[in-house]
Amino acid sequence: MFNKVQPCPVPIGYPAPLRAAGDVAALAFSLAEARDVDGATPDAEIAMLADKGLLLAPLPPSSGGNSLGTVAQTAPILRDVLRTIGGGPLSLGRLYEGHVNAARLVLRYGTGQQLNLLAQEAAKGRLSAVWNAQTGAGLQLDNGVLQGTKIYTSGSGIVRRPVLTAMRHDGLVMVMPDVGAACGDMDDWRPLGMRASLTGKMDFSGIPVADSEVIGAPGDYYRAPLFAGGAWRVLAVQQGALERLMMLYRRQLVDRGRCDDAVQRARFGEAAARLETARLWTARTALLAEDANIQAADIDALVNFARTEFEVAALAIIERIERGLGLSVMLRPNPIERIIRDLRTYLRQPFPDAALATAAGWALQDRPIHGAIGEY
Ligand SMILES: Cc1cc2nc3c(=O)[nH]c(=O)nc-3n(C[C@H](O)[C@H](O)[C@H](O)COP(=O)(O)OP(=O)(O)OC[C@H]3O[C@@H](n4cnc5c(N)ncnc54)[C@H](O)[C@@H]3O)c2cc1C
Known part of the structure; x- marks a missing residue:
């Protein structure tokens, strides 16, 4: 069914x-x-x-x-x-x-x-990845050899040439060594959702890094606009899940013959409106973020605002679906159950508070609101 x-x-x-x-x-x-x-x-x-x-x-x-x-x-x-x-x-x-x-x-x-x-x-049919998250001392690059670990490494065991961030004597650098067939430790990855993302913990101690495997200069990883601005792509992936959820919501509401109920219609309408909000933010930031004519600070601010608004919209849609369809969407094998678990997990992204605070700083500048990006 x-x-x-x-x-x-x-x-x-x-x-x-x-x-x-x-x-x-x-x-x-x-x-x-x-x-x-x-x-x-x-x-x-x-x-x-x-x-x-x-x-x-x-x-x-x-x-x-x-x-x-x-x-x-x-x-x-x-x-x-x-x-x-x-x-x-x-x-x-x-x-x-x-x-x-x-x-x-x-x-x-x-x-x-x-x-x-x-x-x-x-x-060779292999993905790459970007592995930045860490705890404690994280990953160091000393005399061309890595020392330490990364957490939340999606693709553990299948990615052989990831982009890693590592602290060197002159700052944080990106490196792309061959990490071989290192599998990573999946013991801590018993998540609510996103179970097939192979998001492990990996120890890279002893792996050599050639000079030719160091990418760019120290500090490039967090340089605007790719770090904050690049988050538009995460929104695009999540948008796909929201659209899937809405299609399933509609189908299951129709199958139960509950579409003519005024409260159900209003709730579905609210969810549909928020889906459009999420889509508009995603579409706009995709256009802005890759436009070489837009200032990096403007891209960062808009994508940071987009992250905030997208999350609000996504959580509102989840709530409407749970209220509208009830307990059945908490029972396997209803795909809504799985997609909501996945989405709730994947909505946890780096520095949400800092992202909004930085964007607020941008909007607080004394100039026409959104003047820098006009009616883009
Ligand atoms: C499915 C999945 C796959 C992932 N794959 C990867 C990957 O391949 N590579 C990778 O690098 N990362 C990956 N991540 C990790 C991701 O990039 C984020 O680092 C992570 O999701 C953030 O986790 P958190 O919510 O515990 O963050 P936290 O930083 O602990 O944030 C939790 C809350 O604390 C706030 N906060 C953060 N710092 C401070 C502070 N100093 N003071 C006060 N409040 C603070 C935040 O704003 C937020 O409200 C993945 C995450 C998921 C969910």
Whole structure:
């Protein structure tokens, strides 16, 4: 019964990456229930991402890709690719978004040789990732050797050439060593949702880093606008899950014959309006963030506001669905149960308070409100 709602078919004539994403999402959605176990690896889905050219796509043509999402013209296509994959299961969307983030950072700060390393990994069907989160002393780079650990490393065990942040004597640097087949420790990853994202803890002590594997200069990782501004891609993935939830909400309300009830209609209407709010923020930030003519501080502020508003909208939609459909959406195998668990987990993103505070500082400047970005 619950498999009735299939992913939105992608119309013929849409760009090839979007059709490819539609195919991946269809496979991933069909496997999502089976993947909802701790430590599951979405290997068939990743193989399809590779086969369909989506691992290479974010790289520039010089490395075999087509600059998907890294220039203003292709940002809306990447937005829809992420949204489509995110509407499969969010775990796969998270893994693919991490891969795109790595490609984006290497493209901005790295060398052609480093882009080719990512291309070689993609040709072998392997994702990259960005692993920054840590506790305590985290990860150090001393005399060309890594020492320490990272937490929340999505893709543990399947990513061989991640982008890692590590503290060197002259500041925080990004490095992209071959971490081999290190599996990571999944003991702490017993999450509410996102169980198939392989988000482990990894110890990189003893792994050597060649000078050619250091990306850019110290401080580049947090430099505006890629760190804060790049969060638009996370919103695009989450948008896919929100759209999927709304389709399932509508289907289950219709199946129960409860659409004519005035209170149910009002509640559904509120959820639909918030879905549009989330979509507008995601669409606008995708356009802004990859536009080279927009100031970095303006991009950061808008994406930070978008994160705040998106979270408000997403939590409101979840609440409407739970109230509107009741206990049934808390029972497996109703897919709404799983998607809400995944989304609640994935909504936890870095520094939410600081993101809003920084954006507020931007809006407090004495100038016309939003003057810097006009009616973009
Ligand atoms: C499914 C999933 C996959 C992930 N994969 C990756 C990955 O591949 N790579 C990676 O690097 N990270 C990854 N992360 C981690 C992610 O980037 C964030 O770091 C993490 O989700 C934030 O966790 P938290 O909510 O516990 O953060 P916290 O920072 O603990 O935030 C919790 C609350 O405390 C507030 N807060 C934070 N710092 C302070 C402070 N100093 N003083 C007062 N309040 C504070 C925050 O604003 C927030 O309200 C992943 C997360 C998820 C959910």
